[in-house]
Amino acid sequence: MNIRIRKDWQINESEATPESIYLNRRKFIQAAGFLGAQGLAVQSLLAAQDGYAATRNPEFTLDRPMTDERVSTGYNNFYELHPYDKEQTQFMASKYVVDPWTIEVTGLINKPKTYDLDDLRKRMPMEERLYRFRCVERWAMAVPWTGFLMSALIKEVDPKPEAKYIRFVSVNRPDQLPGMKMAPSYPWPYHEGLRMDEAMNPLTMFVTGMYGKALPKQNGAPFRVITPWKYGYKSPKAIVKIEFTAKEPPTLWNKLNAREYGFYSNVNPSVPHPRWSQSYDIMIPTGERKKTLLYNGYENYVASMYNGKEH
Ligand SMILES: Nc1nc2c(c(=O)[nH]1)N[C@H]1C(S)=C(S)[C@@H](COP(=O)(O)O)O[C@H]1N2
Ligand SMILES: [Mo]
Numbered sequence: 001m002n003i004r005i006r007k008d009w010q011i012n013e014s015e016a017t018p019e020s021i022y023l024n025r026r027k028f029i030q031a032a033g034f035l036g037a038q039g040l041a042v043q044s045l046l047a048a049q050d051g052y053a054a055t056r057n058p059e060f061t062l063d064r065p066m067t068d069e070r071v072s073t074g075y076n077n078f079y080e081l082h083p084y085d086k087e088q089t090q091f092m093a094s095k096y097v098v099d100p101w102t103i104e105v106t107g108l109i110n111k112p113k114t115y116d117l118d119d120l121r122k123r124m125p126m127e128e129r130l131y132r133f134r135c136v137e138r139w140a141m142a143v144p145w146t147g148f149l150m151s152a153l154i155k156e157v158d159p160k161p162e163a164k165y166i167r168f169v170s171v172n173r174p175d176q177l178p179g180m181k182m183a184p185s186y187p188w189p190y191h192e193g194l195r196m197d198e199a200m201n202p203l204t205m206f207v208t209g210m211y212g213k214a215l216p217k218q219n220g221a222p223f224r225v226i227t228p229w230k231y232g233y234k235s236p237k238a239i240v241k242i243e244f245t246a247k248e249p250p251t252l253w254n255k256l257n258a259r260e261y262g263f264y265s266n267v268n269p270s271v272p273h274p275r276w277s278q279s280y281d282i283m284i285p286t287g288e289r290k291k292t293l294l295y296n297g298y299e300n301y302v303a304s305m306y307n308g309k310e311h
Contacts, residue, residue, distance in 0.1 A: 012084050013077065013137060013233070013253070053212035054126040054146045062130055063297070064283065064290065067141035069211045071285050076218040077135065078237055080170065080177035080190065093217035095176045098238075101222045107244035108163035111156065117223055121208050124148035128212070129205065134267050134296050136231035140281035145226050146209030151200045159196070159244050167193045167249035168225060169241035186252065192236040193249035193263070194227065195305075203228055203301050229295040229302045231265045264310035267296035271311060 074090055081092040101117040126148055133141045154166075172189035174180040180188055198204065205226045208215055215221040220237025227234050233253050243249075253261035260274055269279045269292040280289045295302050 013135075051122075052146055052209035052214050054128045054209075056128040056130065056144065060129045060131060062132060062142050064132070064142050066130060067143060067284065072133075072141050072143050072210070073216045073219060075139075075284055077232065078218050078220060079179050079183060079186065080188070080238070081179045081218060083179045083183040083186070089179075090216070090218040092178050095178075096173070096217050096221075097176060098217060098222040101240075103223060103239060104241045105153070105157050105243075106241070107167075108160045108246060109244050110158040110160060113157065117208070120153075124152060126208075131203075131226065131228040132293075132296050132298075133228065134231060134281060134292070136233060136261075136265070136273055136276065136278075138276050138278070138280070138282045139284050140290070141284050144211055145205060145207045146212065147205040147207035147226065149202065150204040150206055150225070151202065153206065153242075154196075154200060157244075162246045163244035164196050165193055165245045165247065165249055166196065166199045167191060167243040167245055168236045168239050169243070170236050171238040171240050187255050188252075190236055190238075190252050191249070192225070192234060192251050193245075194225075194234070195248075197305050198227065198302075201302060201305065203298055229266055229298040231267060233261065234265050262311040264306075266302070266306065266310060267292060268294060270294075 075086045076089040077086060078089050081096070082089040099118075103115045103117060103120070105115060106112045126146055128144050128146050130142060130144045133143050168191065170190035171177070172180075174188075180186075194204070207220075207224050207226045208222060210216070210219060215224065220235075223239050224237040225235045225239065248263055251261070251263065254263060267278070272278055278292050281292050282289060293299075
């Protein structure tokens, strides 16, 4: 079950941030070893639930093989669970409760509402899509997500004309999410945003599952965003609040390091990040290098939204 992934090229996004989070490293690695068995038991229970499989949309075929499920659920960035160890993240979730779950939708809309996720999931037109996934740290995967179009929910809540952006807020439960206490200086909760046209784009999904099963906790259960043409941090996990705004919303990574994490963060091989050339992807787990594609290969769907200056 353990997945060995090459380490030589790894540098974390978290290295942009203060040293304090590293202090408890040894203690937490011991705890993680203990939590491991429980974490796995919970995960197989979740996998046994039905109702998460959906028909795959044949429009989205890829130039690379689908990533093995054990790989994409065993190598994660979910800092609220673990702020620097991708392979331990999966073992930190035993206290994290994902059911029941509600999502408050608010701001500049005519029909504000708090949604129950189970109702939403049963009612929305679910589909599976195999998308490329690209982290700004350069590692890349190909994942079959199950979810529905973000535009479907946006239409339901009927945005006012002044609504130009959407802000997403992740769960804020330090007692369930050990990484939040390991990184006390982060501006929690995790928050991200999209421009309205990006949110309405037919690629943009709300996701509740992967590989035909419920989304594992480490992948952002029970409800996350997927924007496959942007670097991974623009796809926030464990969302509890969605707010429609007139102004560009601040984001967690932009607050931590504005020079390195712009609002748009579209995958672009000709715009190097200060710490990582973005000219190639590193496929997980093989380490194989592939040329990074403009907009992560989704140029046909998204290029018309931009003038090339968005970073
Ligand atoms: N709430 C929350 N969402 C998050 C993150 C996080 O730390 N917290 N990490 C982001 C980053 S940096 C990446 S690369 C992806 C990783 O998603 P995955 O673990 O499902 O591959 O989630 C993004 N969404
Ligand atoms: Mo990332």
